Amino acid sequence: MNPIYLDYNASTPVASQVLDELLPYLRNKFGNPSSGHSFGVACRAGIEQARERVAGLLGCKESEIIFTSGATESNNMVIKGIAKAAGKGKHFITSRIEHPAVLEPCRHLERFGYSVTYLPVDQFGMVDPADLEKAITSDTALVTIMHSNNEVGTIQNIAELARIASARNVLFHSDAAQSVGKVRVRVDELGVDFLTVAGHKFYAPKGIGALYIRNGRKLLPLLHGAGHERGLRPGTENAAFIVGLGAACMVAAPILENEGPRQMKLGKRLFEGLQKARLKVHLNGHPEKKLPNTWNISFEGFTAMDVMDALGREIAVSPGAACHGDLVEPSHVLSAMGADLSLARGAIRFSLGRETTEAEIDRVIEQLRKGLKK
Numbered sequence: 001m002n003p004i005y006l007d008y009n010a011s012t013p014v015a016s017q018v019l020d021e022l023l024p025y026l027r028n029k030f031g032n033p034s035s036g037h038s039f040g041v042a043c044r045a046g047i048e049q050a051r052e053r054v055a056g057l058l059g060c061k062e063s064e065i066i067f068t069s070g071a072t073e074s075n076n077m078v079i080k081g082i083a084k085a086a087g088k089g090k091h092f093i094t095s096r097i098e099h100p101a102v103l104e105p106c107r108h109l110e111r112f113g114y115s116v117t118y119l120p121v122d123q124f125g126m127v128d129p130a131d132l133e134k135a136i137t138s139d140t141a142l143v144t145i146m147h148s149n150n151e152v153g154t155i156q157n158i159a160e161l162a163r164i165a166s167a168r169n170v171l172f173h174s175d176a177a178q179s180v181g182k183v184r185v186r187v188d189e190l191g192v193d194f195l196t197v198a199g200h201k202f203y204a205p206k207g208i209g210a211l212y213i214r215n216g217r218k219l220l221p222l223l224h225g226a227g228h229e230r231g232l233r234p235g236t237e238n239a240a241f242i243v244g245l246g247a248a249c250m251v252a253a254p255i256l257e258n259e260g261p262r263q264m265k266l267g268k269r270l271f272e273g274l275q276k277a278r279l280k281v282h283l284n285g286h287p288e289k290k291l292p293n294t295w296n297i298s299f300e301g302f303t304a305m306d307v308m309d310a311l312g313r314e315i316a317v318s319p320g321a322a323c324h325g326d327l328v329e330p331s332h333v334l335s336a337m338g339a340d341l342s343l344a345r346g347a348i349r350f351s352l353g354r355e356t357t358e359a360e361i362d363r364v365i366e367q368l369r370k371g372l373k374k
């Protein structure tokens with residue numbers, strides 16, 4: 001039997017169209033994009049086309065896209081870059097359910113005299129806009145709140161949160177690593193100043209990402225060198241992967257509308273199938289305002305390790321709790337959502353992808369029905 005991959009939030013395979021488009025940049029179009037000869041010019045053209053494609057998916061200008069090595073770098077670039085640039089303010093606001101790629105740069109700033117407010121979330125993982133309103137002070141330099149959560153898939157009301165920040169003249173960043181390529185993310189509709197994109201979450205290679213920087217917004221670079229990427233990200237561009245990121249945007253755009261509902265249906269099939277198999281399951285995260293591919297499910301009476309054991313090594317999922325030997329600790333996201341401790345310990349993240357089929361979902365249900373009855 002073929003293994004089943006349900007860990008697409010961890011990483012996706014590279015789409016065949018993406019691979020086809022990027023390979024020439026490792027072969028004949030290998031020139032340095034800063035060179036004026038034809039090899040360099042061909043490479044530069046690929047990069048600039050990719051910039052247009054990323055901008056097209058996000059609804060912004062090409063000049064507002066910087067290529068980075070991924071979401072971790074993009075997040076660090078904004079959070080530390082604002083801290084370095086901030087004339088105004090030594091206060092930052094984020095949420096308790098961010099990825100470590102936001103939480104750790106914030107904690108880093110705290111060690112250097114900045115203060116950070118970590119906003120709470122409700123039981124569905126939603127930030128209350130009223131809490132943001134209250135947290136902003138005259139000293140606030142940046143609000144950074146994720147577009148969707150990587151563990152439970154809850155999608156925040158970013159447009160409203162960004163409006164609150166903007167009304168108080170505060171910059172707003174959103175880590176959209178898990179959203180771009182899966183659901184509609186348009187910076188023009190969201191009203192954000194900065195937005196993080198991660199290639200390998202939507203069928204581009206690992207080690208490539210982007211940062212949207214609204215025209216006129218100032219950041220200081222983390223790296224210093226030659227003037228690549230408007231001086232914000234020096235170093236010879238990773239041209240092949242940049243081209244791959246652009247291709248991934250082209251692949252994602254026309255299928256967003258159908259693939260989301262298809263994956264949502266598959267997720268429901270999984271959840272309802274587990275219920276029918278008489279397993280006591282609980283859905284973590286928001287039931288509707290969620291990524292269609294992300295199904296974080298707690299199995300009452302079991303730990304995440306029990307469920308992983310029942311699935312075996314051929315069905316790839318992520319535990320929604322950290323397992324250290326026999327000790328199972330609930331994740332910081334489920335803890336922030338106030339999840340019942342024993343349920344949080346039995347949480348598993350099933351994250352679906354374009355290749356996921358009904359037959360695979362049915363096999364997973366059957367495997368768990370048998371494995372957890374024992």
Ligand SMILES: Cc1ncc(COP(=O)(O)O)c(C=O)c1O
Nearest residue numbers: 070071072099101150177178198
């Ligand atoms: C929401 C979110 N932000 C940031 C990251 C970090 O991405 P990368 O490891 O590609 O830098 C991830 C990866 O899982 C993520 O899910």
